[in-house]
Amino acid sequence: NAGVMQNPRHLVRRRGQEARLRCSPMKGHSHVYWYRQLPEEGLKFMVYLQKENIIDESGMPKERFSAEFPKEGPSILRIQQVVRGDSAAYFCASSPGPPPTYEQYFGPGTRLTVT
Amino acid sequence: QQQVKQSPQSLIVQKGGISIINCAYENTAFDYFPWYQQFPGKGPALLIAIRPDVSEKKEGRFTISFNKSAKQFSLHIMDSQPGDSATYFCAASITGSGYALNFGKGTSLLVTP
DSSP states (O other), X not given: OOOOEEEOSEEEEOXXXXXXXXXXXXXXXXXXXXXXXXXXXXXXXXXEEETTEEEEOTTSOSSSEEEEOOSSXXXXXXXXXXXXXXXXXXXXXEESSSTTTSOOEEOOOEEEXXX | OOSEEEEOSEEEEETTSOEEEEEEXXXXXXXXXXXXXXXXXXXXXXXXXXXXXXXXXXXXXXXXXXXXXXXXXXXXXXXXXXXXOEEEEEEXXXXXXXXXXXXXXXXXXXXXX
C-alpha cells in the first residue's frame, strides 16, 4: 500500500504566480489535511477535507489560498499570487476516518520557494 | 498563539543515554497527545500517543509521561541511538471538536556515537 503521495516535491515560483500542490491520499483514505511548516516552526493546520467537502478551514489564510478534494483525483492546495512569505514546506496527511481516532499519515511534503 | 510549548529546541545526547523532551499546554480540553518523529526531507510519522486517562505509556524504548495537573507531557527515549537523530514534535488535539493537530515547534535531537 503506497503512502501519501505529494507532488511536486519542490516548487519554485516567482512572486505573483500561482502554486498548485497535489496530494494523493493513501488507498482507502477519504480524509485529507493540509499543514504548513515554516522554517524553525512546527506544523500549522490549514484545512481538513473529505471527498468534495471542506470540513474545517479555520487555519487557511482568508485570501489567495484555496483547497479542494474532488470526487476523483488528488486533493489540491492552490495559492494564488504567491508572496515571499508563502515559502514553506506544505504537508498533506490522510486518514481512513475522522481525527483523532484515526492516525494521520503524512506525505513527504512540497517545498515551495517564492523568489 | 502557540497552544503547545515544546522544549528544548535542540538536544545532544550520547549514544546509550536518555533523551527527554518536554511539552506544556494551556487548553484543558485537549485529550489526545501524540509525538511525531521527522527525518530530514520526510513527513512526520506518528511515534507514540497518549490520552489523559493514563499517566504513562511505553512502546519499546519510547515512553510518554503525562501530568494532567501540571498540563505537561514528555517523551523519554531510553538507550538513545544515532538512528534516533531527528526532529521530534509534540502535538495536542480535542476529540470531537475541531480537527487540528496543534504542534509544538519541534526539538532537533542529535545522538552522538
